[in-house]
């Protein structure tokens with residue numbers, strides 16, 4: 001029997017032999033002393049790539065967002081965030097629990113944006129009754145969709161005009177860049193800070209980076225230590241991220257093509273609605289009578305996916321075109 005095709009997430013990739021070789025060969029030092037040359041090289045590289053002064057290497061995207069939110073906001077400040085945003089919904093409420101930052105969740109529009117009117121209406125006046133609205137946080141890609149560039153420009157301009165800072169959860173920023181054909185820097189430059197994951201589509205086993213201005217990153221550095229993210233000889237991990245930046249960015253286009261192929265392969269099935277994917281995430285909605293137990297049935301047939309709100313299939317480095325063909329066969333039989 002073939003091994004299962006794992007489309008649950010792009011976090012399931014295993015480091016390639018070349019990536020492992022780069023990790024094994026990495027020069028390291030104690031990064032809490034600032035001594036790890038590979039971490040320092042990665043931080044310089046990702047900061048330059050995204051057009052910011054400084055960067056901080058952190059274990060996870062969750063910690064990256066948390067350090068970013070806490071570096072922007074004081075206790076009792078408020079941040080505006082999408083109702084379905086990762087920072088708000090999927091990070092254990094860390095901003096509120098650990099940062100005492102009040103989230104003001106706002107509806108995500110179908111394209112992942114937050115309506116400008118909603119942003120404007122949610123910014124509280126300077127009045128002792130209210131938390132101080134301090135930050136707007138957006139996410140790109142959002143559910144695999146690329147935030148429209150014109151939207152990013154107007155939302156961040158609105159935030160700035162109201163004195164708010166801006167943060168981008170760019171866990172899949174490079175997917176957005178490859179899918180839109182815009183350099184990642186063109187997207188990042190509208191934000192004060194950006195978080196990117198190396199452990200998603202880029203295929204590194206561990207690691208994210210927070211980028212921003214020098215003083216902002218200095219504040220985030222202290223917070224990283226506070227939340228336990230000061231790592232020692234982390235260069236073995238940074239080497240994987242550097243390797244990913246060298247070898248796994250352009251190839252994201254293959255993942256996007258695979259997601260489109262999967263979507264096309266599912267056309268015409270009754271009771272199955274396929275949302276055309278913009279990057280590496282495909283959502284499929286089923287008629288109610290088809291939904292119960294479907295994730296388990298697919299698993300038994302050799303295709304792994306998630307189905308918390310809708311069926312979600314994510315393509316990545318460890319999925320080949322043959323896997324996609326096989327997955328289409330299984331899905332056509334079992335959906």
Ligand SMILES: *Cc1c(COP(=O)(O)O)cnc(C)c1O
Nearest residue numbers: 060061062063086139169171197
């Ligand atoms: C995965 C993800 C994160 C968090 O990354 P972890 O490394 O899993 O903590 C943050 N934001 C988005 C949009 C993500 O997809």
